[in-house]
Every structure is written in structure tokens, then in C-alpha cells.
Amino acid sequence: MLRGRTRRGRGSSYVVTDDDPLDAAQERRVRAVLALGGVPQADLPDGVQQVRLRLLERAASGREAPRDVSAWAAVVASNLAMDWHRAKRRQERLGERLTALRPAEAVPSGEETSLLSLAVARGLDELPDAQRQVVVLRFYADLPVRSIAEQLGVPEGTVKSRLHTAVRALRARLHEDEVV
Secondary structure, three states: OOOOOEEEEOOEEEEOOOOOOOOHHHHHHHHHHHHHOOOOHHHHHHHHHHHHHHHHHHHHOOOOOOOOHHHHHHHHHHHHHHHHHHHOOOOOOHHHHHHHHOOOOOOOOOHHHHHHHHHHHHHHHHOOHHHHHHHHHHHHOOOOHHHHHHHHOOOHHHHHHHHHHHHHHHHHHHHHOOOO
16 A cells, blocks of 8 residues: 555655655645645644545555655645635635745745735635636646646646636736736
């Protein structure tokens, strides 16, 4: 099953152990995807645990480990975030989401960066769920279009179309807010 398998992802390798099916980099990616999907900081540990649980359940059911655990975990996290977002639409504040993305010791590099981050986050919040999901997976989880399409079970053209529409909407929002 998952025990002791070494797998290679895009440019990195990881080892799945008995203790934790996600390595530190994968956990950070899952946390970022959850946060960008609208899950408040207080609920991030539960979301990470849900991803771990689904990976362990997959192994317990006898299914083969995902070809790319990082991509699989990012998509599962994105789906969890969409579920949460639908249930708790716009209840949590934008500040929690931005705080969850920054390491505790990080300080904003300037007023412009903070303003741009805030505007992008607001723009993401206004996107339809499907568009937000592909933007987060592509630009924040750094997954290629092919991997996103494969993980979501949609054609690559659909992913590209959603990305195009979402980026155009975000760009319009940034111009509207006079950020860029």
C-alpha cells in the first residue's frame, strides 16, 4: 500500500511513511489550497487531516497510491475547500485567508504588495467555484493544465477556458480597483 513507497513528482521525490502520508511541502500546499479556497485559518488543520484521511482510506481500500501525491492532495484540498465554501459562503473574513497564507514571521513587503494581495483575494472570492478552483490549482498549487484536467476529470480545453475567463475577470477587477 502506501507504507514505505518512494515516488517521484515533478522535480521532487517524496517518501510516504507509516507516520504521515503527506510530507511538509505537500502539507503546505494543501494548507495554501484550502486557504485560497475560502477555508478559515482555524479550520485548516481539519482540512489537512481530511486530505490525510482520504489518502489513508485510499490505501486501506487496496487502491494504488496516486501517481502524483502532491497533485492528488491539491485537488482533494481544492474539492474540500469548494465544499466548505458552498456551505459557509462568505461567512469568514478575507483577512483570515491572507493570514493563513503567510508564515508567522513574514511581514508584508510593502503597501503595494498588501494592496495587490487583498485585491487578488477579493477577486478570487467573486469568481464562480469552478474558475476559482482552476486558478488556485494552476497558480497557487503550481499544477500544470494537463494535471488539473486529469485530476478534475475534465478536458484540458475546459481547464484552459476556465483559466482564461477567470484571469480576464481578475484583471478587470484589478483595473477597476485601480491596483494595476
